Amino acid sequence: MTPPPAKPPSPEVPRHVAIIMDGNGRWASQRGKSRLFGHRAGAESLRAVLRACRDHGVDYLTVYAFSTENWVRPKAEVDGLMSLLRTFLRRDEHELHENEVRLHATGRLEGLSPGVRKELFRVIEATRNYDKGHLILALNYGGRTEIVDAACALARKVQAGELEPEAIDEAALSAHMYLPEIPDPDLMIRTSGELRLSNFLLWELSYAEFYFTETLWPDFREEQFAEALAAYAERSRRFGAPS
Ligand code: FPP
Numbered sequence: 001m002t003p004p005p006a007k008p009p010s011p012e013v014p015r016h017v018a019i020i021m022d023g024n025g026r027w028a029s030q031r032g033k034s035r036l037f038g039h040r041a042g043a044e045s046l047r048a049v050l051r052a053c054r055d056h057g058v059d060y061l062t063v064y065a066f067s068t069e070n071w072v073r074p075k076a077e078v079d080g081l082m083s084l085l086r087t088f089l090r091r092d093e094h095e096l097h098e099n100e101v102r103l104h105a106t107g108r109l110e111g112l113s114p115g116v117r118k119e120l121f122r123v124i125e126a127t128r129n130y131d132k133g134h135l136i137l138a139l140n141y142g143g144r145t146e147i148v149d150a151a152c153a154l155a156r157k158v159q160a161g162e163l164e165p166e167a168i169d170e171a172a173l174s175a176h177m178y179l180p181e182i183p184d185p186d187l188m189i190r191t192s193g194e195l196r197l198s199n200f201l202l203w204e205l206s207y208a209e210f211y212f213t214e215t216l217w218p219d220f221r222e223e224q225f226a227e228a229l230a231a232y233a234e235r236s237r238r239f240g241a242p243s
Contacts, residue, residue, distance in 0.1 A: 012233050014186035016060035017053065018163065018208070021190030023206050023216030036080040041218035043084050047092065048221040050135060054099055055222075056229055060134045061181060064200050068108065068142035075163055085139070089119045093126065100132035106178040107141030108149070120146060143202030150176035150203075176204060184208065187232045193216045208233045 021042055028038030046063060053061045066081060073081075096103055096155060112120070120139070123164050152177045157163035163172075184204045190196075193214040197205070211228045213220070 006117070011235075011237065012056050013229065014209075014232055015058065016062070016183050016185040016187075017058050017228075018062040018185035018201055018205065019049070019065075020064045020187045020188070020190040020194075020198060021217040021220075022190055022194055024218060026192065027216040035077055036084075038218055039077075039081055039084055043088055045220050048094075050095075050101070050133075052186065052225045054101075054133055054221045056102070056226070058133075058229075060136065060185075062136040062138060062182075062185060062201070064138045064141065064198075066089055066107075066139045066141070067147055067199060068111075068140055069199065076172070077167075082113065085137075086116060086119050089123050093123050096123070096127050096130070100130040102127045102130040102134050104134060104136040105139050106136055106146075107139045108145060109139060110164055111140040124177070133151040134182065136179065138200070141200075143197070143199045146178055147173075147203055174203070176191050186237075187211060187228070189213070189228050191215050192218050207237070207239055209237065 024037045024038035024042040026038075027041065028035050050061060053059075065236065067143060069079070071078060095101075103160070104126060105120055108121070116139075120137075150173050154163065154168055156173060158168075160167055184206070185201065185208045187210075188197075188205050188208045189211045190203070191213055193212070195212055209232055211231055213224065213228070215224050
């Protein structure tokens with residue numbers, strides 16, 4: 001991440017897609033079911049979209065799985081989401097190996113329970129040598145928190161005499177984000193008709209194309225993902241240059 005790339009990436013296929021998986025609760029209530037039922041169906045969409053990334057040649061997929069704000073939800077829902085995450089890590093690990101997909105996580109991971117952290121770090125470690133695809137789970141993630149954490153890390157370096165304040169530029173701040181080695185998203189998708197960023201990747205989405213759809217996340221599968229990619233292919237990315 002850093003200043004806009006001198007040469008734009010392929011205009012056809014985004015290298016990195018970031019998704020706000022919204023609408024699980026509404027999808028469930030339309031069917032008279034619990035919110036957790038909706039999240040379970042949402043996990044199926046995540047599986048489908050991960051496969052679609054492989055098929056379309058999208059190298060990086062970041063999904064907003066749990067925000068710093070989500071802790072205010074009822075305890076049963078929070079516990080259910082954490083349990084779904086652990087199931088995903090156990091049940092889908094083999095698919096990451098088969099497709100040589102590396103798992104990453106972004107967020108204040110120390111805020112997750114020891115059980116979730118253990119499972120998460122185990123799969124991150126087990127897939128660390130893969131490079132055919134990358135799945136990034138945003139967990140206990142907040143965009144402002146990430147920027148604050150990067151600013152604190154820089155301040156500590158200045159205090160320790162390791163960095164001059166004048167040396168702090170965009171590249172320096174980028175280098176202190178949670179996952180500096182991951183390229184910025186090219187395309188951000190939000191489902192369920194909400195037109196907000198909700199504190200998602202505030203720094204990294206500076207030059208991304210946005211795609212909003214009314215489709216609720218559990219109904220967002222390969223076909224809907226392909227439609228989003230087709231819309232992206234029509235965009236003209238200028239990175240501040242004249243058209
Ligand atoms: C937003 O929908 C969704 C979430 C807060 C959680 C997303 C989690 C999943 C899709 C589960 C699968 C994830 C993993 C990593 C296995 P909402 O509940 O706010 O929907 P609503 O706006 O309709 O209420």
